[in-house]
Amino acid sequence: MATIEAAGLAIEFPLYHHNARSLKQRILASSGLRLKQDADNRVVVAALRDLSFSIGKGERVALVGPNGAGKTTLLRTIAGVYEPVAGMLRVEGEIGSLIDPAAGMDSLLTGRENVVLRALFRGMTEAEGRALADEVAGFAGLGDFLDVPTRGYSAGMNVRLAFAMATAMSPNILLMDEWFLAGDADFMKRAEERLAQLVTGADILMIATHDMTVVRKWCTRAIRLEGGRIVADGPVEDVIEADRA
Numbered sequence: 284m285a286t287i288e289a290a291g292l293a294i295e296f297p298l299y300h301h302n303a304r305s306l307k308q309r310i311l312a313s314s315g316l317r318l319k320q321d322a323d324n325r326v327v328v329a330a331l332r333d334l335s336f337s338i339g340k341g342e343r344v345a346l347v348g349p350n351g352a353g354k355t356t357l358l359r360t361i362a363g364v365y366e367p368v369a370g371m372l373r374v375e376g377e378i379g380s381l382i383d384p385a386a387g388m389d390s391l392l393t394g395r396e397n398v399v400l401r402a403l404f405r406g407m408t409e410a411e412g413r414a415l416a417d418e419v420a421g422f423a424g425l426g427d428f429l430d431v432p433t434r435g436y437s438a439g440m441n442v443r444l445a446f447a448m449a450t451a452m453s454p455n456i457l458l459m460d461e462w463f464l465a466g467d468a469d470f471m472k473r474a475e476e477r478l479a480q481l482v483t484g485a486d487i488l489m490i491a492t493h494d495m496t497v498v499r500k501w502c503t504r505a506i507r508l509e510g511g512r513i514v515a516d517g518p519v520e521d522v523i524e525a526d527r528a
């Protein structure tokens with residue numbers, strides 16, 4: 284049973300470059316509350332502030348909001364990339380992550396080796412990993428490139444491999460940033476078909492996007508972030524309408 288629960292969740296990023304006292308004061312004075320000084324006197328960006336929400340099985344959630352609102356940071360935090368500085372986050376369920384195409388890939392290894400490695404990491408046997416690599420190969424359509432080190436891949440090839448790999452593992456929770464919509468038309472058609480199957484199978488889907496067509500097509504609930512805070516949370520049409528009003 285998949286769930287994501289947060290209470291008072293906060294993420295901060297230290298900005299090491301702003302050490303000069305006068306510069307620090309100028310930044311802090313002009314930024315409102317988003318930039319602040321932490322206990323070690325560092326200037327930090329409050330990327331996520333006091334987030335509380337609960338997402339349960341069957342929910343398809345869009346994260347919306349302007350540039351810098353905190354959408355990607357929230358996805359990465361749920362995926363375990365960042366450690367909260369305050370609050371509670373509980374995630375139950377196997378996560379499929381479509382956030383950073385090259386994350387978790389060793390660029391010196393081939394696409395196939397990366398798939399097998401990820402499978403082993405997930406507790407599968409090597410034989411299962413090889414079978415998975417064949418399945419991924421079929422879907423990603425990388426041809427001979429599957430046996431080339433991934434540092435030789437184009438951006439679109441990385442997207443194909445990451446998408447095929449994340450979705451082949453049938454996650455309970457699928458986290459997705461909108462970059463995956465950047466594939467070529469042929470791949471996007473197949474990706475959308477697979478996504479439709481997966482959305483039916485996955486317990487929770489979360490997509491960070493600026494595209495309201497994507498929100499309406501795939502999601503039942505929207506969470507609007509602004510300045511690192513939740514400013515609206517509810518059925519898609521309510522949240523989108525509230526923004527227009």
Ligand SMILES: Nc1ncnc2c1ncn2[C@@H]1O[C@H](COP(=O)(O)OP(=O)(O)OP(=O)(O)O)[C@@H](O)[C@H]1O
Nearest residue numbers: 296328329330348349350351352353354355356357
């Ligand atoms: N690794 C980092 N180091 C320092 N600051 C960061 C880092 N990642 C994000 N931030 C800051 O955290 C805030 C939230 O950024 P985030 O990328 O989550 O926004 P977003 O809503 O996904 O924006 P966009 O729509 O532009 O992709 C921004 O102020 C950003 O500058």
